[in-house]
Amino acid sequence: MNAQRKYPPAPEEMTFEPKVLVVGGGASGILSAEKAAELGLSVVLIEKTEELGGKAAQLSFLYQSNLSPSQWLKDKISSLEKNNKVTIYTNSQLEKVNGQVGNFKVTLNIEGKKEEMDIGAIIMATGMDLSSKMPAQVEKGAGSFLSQMEFEKQFTQLASGDSKTFVLVVKEDDFLIGCINALKYSKKLKEANHNVYVFFDEMKVSEEGTEKLYHQVREEGVTFIRGTNNLKIGQEEGKFSLTTIDPQLPVKLAKELVINFDYYIFNEDLLPGADTGKLAEILRVNLGPGGFFQEDNYHTEPVYSNRQGIYFVGACRMPDLLHNVQEQAGAAVNSIYQLSVADVKELMEKTPLIDVIKCAYCLTCYRSCPWNAIDLLYEIEGAAWDGAPYLHPLACQKCGCCVAECPNRAISFPGYTDEDMQKEFKKIGGKV
Amino acid sequence: MADFNPSLVTLCCENSAFLVAEEENLPGVTPVKIPCGGQVEHYHILNAFDQGADGVMVLACLKENCKHFWGNDRAEKKVNYVKGMLENIGINAERLAYSPVAANNEYKYGELVKEMYDKLKEMGPMEGKVKK
Amino acid sequence: MIIGERKPLEEVFDRTSSFNKILVLGCETCVAVCLAGGKKEAEETAEAISLHRKKENQPVEVKAESVQRQCEFEFIDEFKDLMNDYDVVLSLACGVGVQTMVDRYPEKIVLPGLNTTFLGYPLEQGVWMENCQACGDCVLDKTHGICPITRCTKSMLNGPCGGSSEGKCEISGDIEIECGWHLIHERLKALGKLDYMEEVEPPKNWSTSFHGGPRKIVREDVKIVRGE
Numbered sequence: 001m002n003a004q005r006k007y008p009p010a011p012e013e014m015t016f017e018p019k020v021l022v023v024g025g026g027a028s029g030i031l032s033a034e035k036a037a038e039l040g041l042s043v044v045l046i047e048k049t050e051e052l053g054g055k056a057a058q059l060s061f062l063y064q065s066n067l068s069p070s071q072w073l074k075d076k077i078s079s080l081e082k083n084n085k086v087t088i089y090t091n092s093q094l095e096k097v098n099g100q101v102g103n104f105k106v107t108l109n110i111e112g113k114k115e116e117m118d119i120g121a122i123i124m125a126t127g128m129d130l131s132s133k134m135p136a137q138v139e140k141g142a143g144s145f146l147s148q149m150e151f152e153k154q155f156t157q158l159a160s161g162d163s164k165t166f167v168l169v170v171k172e173d174d175f176l177i178g179c180i181n182a183l184k185y186s187k188k189l190k191e192a193n194h195n196v197y198v199f200f201d202e203m204k205v206s207e208e209g210t211e212k213l214y215h216q217v218r219e220e221g222v223t224f225i226r227g228t229n230n231l232k233i234g235q236e237e238g239k240f241s242l243t244t245i246d247p248q249l250p251v252k253l254a255k256e257l258v259i260n261f262d263y264y265i266f267n268e269d270l271l272p273g274a275d276t277g278k279l280a281e282i283l284r285v286n287l288g289p290g291g292f293f294q295e296d297n298y299h300t301e302p303v304y305s306n307r308q309g310i311y312f313v314g315a316c317r318m319p320d321l322l323h324n325v326q327e328q329a330g331a332a333v334n335s336i337y338q339l340s341v342a343d344v345k346e347l348m349e350k351t352p353l354i355d356v357i358k359c360a361y362c363l364t365c366y367r368s369c370p371w372n373a374i375d376l377l378y379e380i381e382g383a384a385w386d387g388a389p390y391l392h393p394l395a396c397q398k399c400g401c402c403v404a405e406c407p408n409r410a411i412s413f414p415g416y417t418d419e420d421m422q423k424e425f426k427k428i429g430g431k432v
Numbered sequence: 433m434a435d436f437n438p439s440l441v442t443l444c445c446e447n448s449a450f451l452v453a454e455e456e457n458l459p460g461v462t463p464v465k466i467p468c469g470g471q472v473e474h475y476h477i478l479n480a481f482d483q484g485a486d487g488v489m490v491l492a493c494l495k496e497n498c499k500h501f502w503g504n505d506r507a508e509k510k511v512n513y514v515k516g517m518l519e520n521i522g523i524n525a526e527r528l529a530y531s532p533v534a535a536n537n538e539y540k541y542g543e544l545v546k547e548m549y550d551k552l553k554e555m556g557p558m559e560g561k562v563k564k
Numbered sequence: 565m566i567i568g569e570r571k572p573l574e575e576v577f578d579r580t581s582s583f584n585k586i587l588v589l590g591c592e593t594c595v596a597v598c599l600a601g602g603k604k605e606a607e608e609t610a611e612a613i614s615l616h617r618k619k620e621n622q623p624v625e626v627k628a629e630s631v632q633r634q635c636e637f638e639f640i641d642e643f644k645d646l647m648n649d650y651d652v653v654l655s656l657a658c659g660v661g662v663q664t665m666v667d668r669y670p671e672k673i674v675l676p677g678l679n680t681t682f683l684g685y686p687l688e689q690g691v692w693m694e695n696c697q698a699c700g701d702c703v704l705d706k707t708h709g710i711c712p713i714t715r716c717t718k719s720m721l722n723g724p725c726g727g728s729s730e731g732k733c734e735i736s737g738d739i740e741i742e743c744g745w746h747l748i749h750e751r752l753k754a755l756g757k758l759d760y761m762e763e764v765e766p767p768k769n770w771s772t773s774f775h776g777g778p779r780k781i782v783r784e785d786v787k788i789v790r791g792e
């Protein structure tokens with residue numbers, strides 16, 4: 001466990017390892033590594049596949065930007081490779097995490113070899129998985145049906161020629177990506193003189209600029225039809241057609257709308273990466289809605305986990321757009337930086353303190369800390385026996401939960417001791 | 433009991449209720465800042481009664497909105513436990529209440545406290561409290 | 565570990581009603597760990613007694629203390645002076661602790677404030693489970709780690725009986741009780757040792773258990789005998 005032998009360590013003995021572990025070598029990981037290195041922190045970037053880039057490497061273009069994603073990534077990767085603050089390991093995974101913020105002891109599996117490392121903070125950027133289900137059974141011509149990602153990969157080829165008909169179907173989910181992709185494709189396809197129909201359930205335009213884009217492509221002649229549930233796909237002599245009834249019209253007026261199309265593009269189900277659950281266990285962090293890493297806590301920054309020093313950036317917390325991911329990376333790195341320069345002595349004056357002499361080693365505090373800020377330490381001078389609970393001042397969020405649960409009242413919380421509470425109660429009824 | 437002015441202690445979570453309680457200066461009400469609903473101890477609630485409170489309220493964040501994830505739920509459960517203790521002791525359990533209050537809901541804080549205050553007024557002084 | 569549960573407060577109030585100076589003494593070992601009788605519970609109980617007495621208009625002097633292990637003479641000797649100031653001790657230790665106190669302070673009245681319930685372990689925070697009855701002749705080797713004496717409601721050595729259904733014991737009422745022999749069967753199956761189910765266990769020697777009267781262990785090798 002931690003290297004602290006004295007209990008509790010004196011503030012000046014508490015060091016913050018200025019090294020960040022970034023897990024995942026996709027766009028989110030690359031952006032995080034870049035940000036951390038910018039602030040002078042060393043970075044270890046691990047990627048489980050054999051090369052960096054992740055899903056972003058497969059995109060053909062970015063929303064609201066003329067950069068080519070593959071070129072953009074290549075530039076980023078080569079500058080990371082040149083940066084002597086950054087070490088990159090591919091074919092590598094996170095296996096074990098001990099300790100607390102500032103002094104995590106992580107075990108990595110680097111190309112099959114185990115390696116231990118001291119790490120100050122961890123940024124998870126493990127991305128998401130896509131699952132695409134064909135919208136219909138077709139005998140032949142399955143190539144006309146593409147998920148958004150497949151479409152991206154072949155975009156240049158498919159968008160060549162002109163006057164093809166594209167049907168973009170965006171089924172409702174919890175994320176913005178499907179809609180924004182459809183808008184982004186509509187614009188490009190329209191520029192290349194194709195016919196475009198967009199079927200959607202909810203048009204999500206909360207992202208800056210998307211509403212404008214929506215109006216723009218509408219004016220340019222993209223047809224938007226609400227409702228994706230009653231779409232019938234027909235096939236005749238290798239040609240496909242889509243039949244629907246406009247659900248907005250009263251039944252009497254509603255006429256069947258038949259669209260003959262060349263390509264049917266649908267949004268994938270966005271799922272948390274297959275390892276997310278396992279990693280959550282290794283990291284002792286909570287999972288959020290849908291099994292993503294997102295921590296639904298409006299009191300804290302969106303990139304925070306329920307453990308100080310562990311952050312979620314990019315699609316592993318919630319699928320998002322690249323410029324938002326960039327901001328997340330900034331927020332995570334900033335927080336790491338703040339912690340690395342925090343005045344531990346001052347912090348400790350306000351943090352609960354466990355008196356191991358009074359402790360019954362019942363593990364209640366360890367089990368009931370919502371922030372998993374308590375570790376069990378071994379071979380500690382001054383502790384009655386091994387497994388002494390140690391409340392880490394940098395990891396603690398000062399909620400007092402452990403203080404209240406301790407059966408031996410071994411934890412004292414400056415400002416909220418019995419005496420402090422009694423002083424407050426002395427004021428009852430206007431007495432001072 | 434028209435001339436009885438109850439003393440009410442509100443144990444307020446600093447992330448929500450205390451931000452409001454600080455602003456409202458209600459007569460007869462003693463707001464006490466706590467770091468989170470999870471910090472509430474049975475002992476402290478009983479102690480507040482022992483120190484002369486006629487009623488105690490624990491006010492924490494809204495459901496599923498606790499900064500510390502489950503502090504508010506723990507607070508509610510602890511309040512229910514202490515209510516049981518109070519009944520055993522012979523004190524009306526209605527003298528203790530748990531409510532969630534958002535940091536921006538001054539109105540609700542005011543309402544809740546007033547409601548409790550009126551209820552206490554009706555109940556009269558704490559069982560066994562020496563009347564002045 | 566010894567698991568206990570605080571006695572209902574009414575009972576505590578009733579038993580202590582004739583005393584005016586009460587020392588509530590917690591124990592900081594087993595019963596602290598199972599959150600029933602540590603320092604915190606002692607303070608809580610003391611506060612409850614004080615409030616109750618105030619309400620009854622019978623003020624009382626009550627103090628909460630706790631001791632490392634209430635079942636050790638040397639530790640409780642520390643409280644000698646304090647004991648003299650109080651009429652009664654309400655002990656929040658297990659029954660062992662209460663009796664150790666009585667042994668050491670025969671002139672004092674020591675009341676149990678706790679019901680000592682069983683030997684067990686925490687399944688999770690706030691949930692405890694009984695799994696040993698201290699029979700004095702452990703058979704866990706045979707059943708591969710699941711105690712038939714405790715987990716089987718009828719303490720059968722050759723189970724299950726005919727009352728095992730869908731993994732539940734026939735005595736299950738509102739609270740479902742797992743059939744111990746079902747658990748043993750599943751465990752043996754997982755280990756590929758099901759043939760044990762066919763074996764017939766001879767009657768167990770219960771004299772090592774409570775049936776032989778209160779037990780005592782004497783070890784000459786560790787006993788200190790002076791002047792030899």
Ligand code: SF4
Nearest residue numbers: 369396397399400402
């Ligand atoms: S005060 Fe809260 S965050 Fe800090 S160690 Fe205790 S339970 Fe954990």
Ligand code: SF4
Nearest residue numbers: 359360362363365406
């Ligand atoms: S809750 Fe208290 S007694 Fe239990 S392990 Fe933590 S500090 Fe020790």
Ligand code: SF4
Nearest residue numbers: 591593594635658661
């Ligand atoms: S008296 Fe001894 S056996 Fe009983 S709870 Fe205390 S330490 Fe455990």
Ligand code: SF4
Nearest residue numbers: 696697699702703711
């Ligand atoms: S066989 Fe006896 S000693 Fe062994 S666990 Fe069961 S009751 Fe305890």
